[in-house]
Amino acid sequence: MKTSESHFWSYYFDFLAFPVMIILTIPIMITTDMSLRYLVWFTLGLAAWFLFEYLFHRWGFHWFIFVHEHHLHHIDPAGYIGVSSLITSTLYLVGICLSLSLSMPVMAILQLGLSIGYLIYIFVHHQIHHGRYAGRYLNSARTRHNRHHHDPRCDFGVTVGFWDRIFGTRTVEH
Numbered sequence: 661m662k663t664s665e666s667h668f669w670s671y672y673f674d675f676l677a678f679p680v681m682i683i684l685t686i687p688i689m690i691t692t693d694m695s696l697r698y699l700v701w702f703t704l705g706l707a708a709w710f711l712f713e714y715l716f717h718r719w720g721f722h723w724f725i726f727v728h729e730h731h732l733h734h735i736d737p738a739g740y741i742g743v744s745s746l747i748t749s750t751l752y753l754v755g756i757c758l759s760l761s762l763s764m765p766v767m768a769i770l771q772l773g774l775s776i777g778y779l780i781y782i783f784v785h786h787q788i789h790h791g792r793y794a795g796r797y798l799n800s801a802r803t804r805h806n807r808h809h810h811d812p813r814c815d816f817g818v819t820v821g822f823w824d825r826i827f828g829t830r831t832v833e834h
Contacts, residue, residue: 671740705773
């Protein structure tokens, strides 16, 4: 069995697990004292995801953690290679359970924003490598990510190129 095939179910599980976990978590967190600050925390969580994605891709995947798996992804971009759903789903569940059991709903709302950002990331990354590239946004993300596959020292943002511009790792389009 090829390496890419051995990760098929782990690769796709997050596409099902994260929407289900998010949908089941929302009613638990909704309380009668919901305020605008929860919307702010959710938005901060979503925005924080895009920075985390950039930093983790740049240093985590290329220097510290999951380096081997990410290298395999660069060798076989169409393979079903990614961080195990067992890891990502466990992190979600532990984070939500801890924040709710410690009566920290703001942290749960922040994590919900991060998790929706992650769901956007896996969808966009999947579309880049496996989908049909319809639309300006996905075509732009595909172009940027393909530049990263040709030169792994640049273009680390998969969903947004903003942080590549800020940190000077963006390749200028020709």
